Amino acid sequence: MNNANAPKIKKDSKKKIRVEFERTPLIDRLRAKFLNMYTLKRVLWYLLRFLLLLGVSYIILFPFFSKISSSFMSESDFVDVTVRLVPKSPTLQTYSAILSDNGYFEAFGNTFLLSIICAVLQTFICCFIGYGFAKFKFKGSGILFLIVIFTMIVPHSTLKLSMFLNFKDFDIFGIFGLLHKFGITDRPGIPLLDTNWPLWIMSATGLAYKNGLFIFLMRQFYRGIPDELEESAYLDGSGVFQTFFRIIIPLSVTMIVTVFMFAFSWQWTDTFYSGLFYTQTGPMLLPRIIKVPETLADLAEASSSTLFAAACKNTCGLLIILPLVIMYLFGQKYIVQGIERSGITG
Amino acid sequence: MNNTANKKVAPIKKKKPASLDSKKARAGWIFVLPFIIGFILVYLPVVIDSITFSFNELTILSQGGYELDFVGLSNYQNALFKDSGFTEALIAGMKQLIIDVPCIVFFSLFIAIILNQKILGRAAFRAIFFIPVILTTGLIGQIDANNAMLEHMQNGSTNTGLEEESSGILNLMDVQALFSNMAVGQGLVKYVVDAVNSIFDIVNRCGVQMLIFLSGLQSISPAIYESCQIDGASGWETFWKVTLPMVSPMILVNTIYTVIDAFTASTNKVMTYINSIYSGSQEGMVISSAMSWMYFLLVIIIIGAVVGIISRFVFYQRRD
Numbered sequence: 009m010n011n012a013n014a015p016k017i018k019k020d021s022k023k024k025i026r027v028e029f030e031r032t033p034l035i036d037r038l039r040a041k042f043l044n045m046y047t048l049k050r051v052l053w054y055l056l057r058f059l060l061l062l063g064v065s066y067i068i069l070f071p072f073f074s075k076i077s078s079s080f081m082s083e084s085d086f087v088d089v090t091v092r093l094v095p096k097s098p099t100l101q102t103y104s105a106i107l108s109d110n111g112y113f114e115a116f117g118n119t120f121l122l123s124i125i126c127a128v129l130q131t132f133i134c135c136f137i138g139y140g141f142a143k144f145k146f147k148g149s150g151i152l153f154l155i156v157i158f159t160m161i162v163p164h165s166t167l168k169l170s171m172f173l174n175f176k177d178f179d180i181f182g183i184f185g186l187l188h189k190f191g192i193t194d195r196p197g198i199p200l201l202d203t204n205w206p207l208w209i210m211s212a213t214g215l216a217y218k219n220g221l222f223i224f225l226m227r228q229f230y231r232g233i234p235d236e237l238e239e240s241a242y243l244d245g246s247g248v249f250q251t252f253f254r255i256i257i258p259l260s261v262t263m264i265v266t267v268f269m270f271a272f273s274w275q276w277t278d279t280f281y282s283g284l285f286y287t288q289t290g291p292m293l294l295p296r297i298i299k300v301p302e303t304l305a306d307l308a309e310a311s312s313s314t315l316f317a318a319a320c321k322n323t324c325g326l327l328i329i330l331p332l333v334i335m336y337l338f339g340q341k342y343i344v345q346g347i348e349r350s351g352i353t354g
Numbered sequence: 355m356n357n358t359a360n361k362k363v364a365p366i367k368k369k370k371p372a373s374l375d376s377k378k379a380r381a382g383w384i385f386v387l388p389f390i391i392g393f394i395l396v397y398l399p400v401v402i403d404s405i406t407f408s409f410n411e412l413t414i415l416s417q418g419g420y421e422l423d424f425v426g427l428s429n430y431q432n433a434l435f436k437d438s439g440f441t442e443a444l445i446a447g448m449k450q451l452i453i454d455v456p457c458i459v460f461f462s463l464f465i466a467i468i469l470n471q472k473i474l475g476r477a478a479f480r481a482i483f484f485i486p487v488i489l490t491t492g493l494i495g496q497i498d499a500n501n502a503m504l505e506h507m508q509n510g511s512t513n514t515g516l517e518e519e520s521s522g523i524l525n526l527m528d529v530q531a532l533f534s535n536m537a538v539g540q541g542l543v544k545y546v547v548d549a550v551n552s553i554f555d556i557v558n559r560c561g562v563q564m565l566i567f568l569s570g571l572q573s574i575s576p577a578i579y580e581s582c583q584i585d586g587a588s589g590w591e592t593f594w595k596v597t598l599p600m601v602s603p604m605i606l607v608n609t610i611y612t613v614i615d616a617f618t619a620s621t622n623k624v625m626t627y628i629n630s631i632y633s634g635s636q637e638g639m640v641i642s643s644a645m646s647w648m649y650f651l652l653v654i655i656i657i658g659a660v661v662g663i664i665s666r667f668v669f670y671q672r673r674d
Contacts, residue, residue: 057473058474061473065483136385145375161617163625165629165642166646167404170403210392210396212392266565343480
């Protein structure tokens with residue numbers, strides 16, 4: 009008790025005492041706090057995590073960096089061995105040639121019209137269907153959900169041929185086929201190729217690309233919303249649809265934005281359907297602009313390496329994803345937030 | 355007063371109001387109606403057509419429409435026994451699947467767990483990790499699949515002749531040197547090398563899985579972790595005893611999703627083969643649909659097996 013470190017208690021007055029003790033020197037305290045296995049392990053783990061994330065981020069971002077840098081390179085940079093990532097003689101010729109030769113703006117407009125309507129339809133419909141699966145018990149809902157999964161599993165190229173033929177002469181219940189047989193119409197159906205209708209019809213019925221996934225995501229999200237919320241709305245006299253539109257939809261904005269972004273960007277960069285439903289004579293869509301622009305074709309052929317042509321195509325790719333990048337910059341916080349609040353459970 | 359009240363009550367008595375349950379069931383039908391309509395009007399005919407095509411020979415008429423000739427199972431026989439490429443592609447596709455699926459699922463789980471912890475710049479990292487979902491799809495994937503520019507940048511060599519041998523991040527020789535002292539089989543070494551070399555591909559394909567895992571992790575109550583900490587469990591133990599069981603339903607969902615995704619991706623070996631058959635000739639069209647239906651059956655069997663195996667280990671938290 010009588011060592012030097014023992015606290016000294018002084019009585020100032022009747023009600024107040026003061027304790028005086030020698031504090032351990034700061035350096036010792038810090039040492040005790042930070043130089044133990046526990047902290048060491050934590051710091052190491054933290055660093056490891058950080059480095060790992062940094063490395064994977066590099067893997068993800070590197071292609072974009074290299075594409076951006078190569079898009080500014082002139083043809084002499086591709087032959088130059090010393091040029092790696094930074095162009096020696098930067099030029100905008102690739103961009104200007106693509107913009108003027110490849111019909112970028114026309115393709116952009118057409119694809120935009122197609123994609124935005126598809127994405128809005130898909131988002132809304134999947135929201136609707138997902139809510140139906142999540143909150144209502146009805147006979148056959150289990151089987152119906154299995155069918156949704158089924159539409160997801162069937163590879164779309166399995167249905168390529170029949171889908172093509174089906175939309176080439178689109179028919180409902182064979183009505184037009186009958187009319188054709190009796191000679192009233194000259195085609196056994198409505199020709200829908202080279203129009204946006206096939207994709208719009210499929211979007212409106214939740215059958216388009218990966219809509220099964222969207223329905224699944226929405227269903228899981230709505231399952232996480234407590235039933236009491238709707239019950240109280242019903243008690244207050246709100247109908248099912250009123251509840252859906254006025255309470256559920258505002259609650260699920262983040263998930264809706266996430267699904268919308270998926271739907272839009274997947275439709276935007278889709279090659280399968282645009283190759284299937286649109287012919288070469290049809291409306292110009294984005295996949296068709298990926299080529300070496302005509303004014304640069306001679307340069308690309310004259311160039312000793314194949315890199316120049318590849319860089320031209322990459323630049324086309326960059327121009328294509330430009331709107332998606334902008335959308336992602338604004339929308340990414342919804343993806344991150346959406347998952348934070350959704351609490352999806354299996 | 356009495357009269358009007360009676361009048362109001364009478365019709366309700368006559369027509370029994372639907373119970374809440376049946377009302378809700380009806381509403382449920384209305385909600386899923388778009389899908390039902392689409393399925394019956396668009397999807398089902400397409401599926402049935404596709405199945406009938408696979409049993410027929412097809413000629414497309416120039417004035418619209420087509421003619422079918424029933425040939426029985428010959429398309430299937432052609433695909434299986436005459437065309438050696440198909441079975442080869444199937445086997446190659448299966449091998450690829452065995453490498454890819456576990457890698458993607460575990461990698462996405464791992465990254466999701468890390469992204470769920472507090473770390474400097476977490477929001478930025480999350481934003482970066484979801485970039486591939488939005489940007490590296492379809493068209494861009496197609497450009498990248500055959501991209502001389504990227505290879506050039508990654509290897510820094512314009513000499514395409516030498517590139518072949520050193521194009522991967524990891525060389526088989528390096529790993530063999532590393533593992534030579536340990537008693538692991540050749541198969542495992544090759545597996546690791548393949549996995550590391552396709553890291554770019556794997557990272558690009560695990561965006562959605564990461565999203566599902568992250569939201570699963572978010573739904574674990576922090577109280578559980580707190581009580582673990584109080585009871586003195588280490589982070590390692592907490593992971594095995596709490597995190598893993600709690601996300602196990604997500605593992606099931608993600609495995610199924612990854613299998614489906616890998617099977618239906620257009621870059622898949624079987625898919626590219628079927629597509630090449632499809633565009634090869636007119637009879638190739640029907641053979642390709644026969645092939646894809648066999649492929650689909652295989653997918654179903656594999657998914658069934660995966661579900662059967664994994665669902666034994668899935669833990670469902672009882673909800674009240």
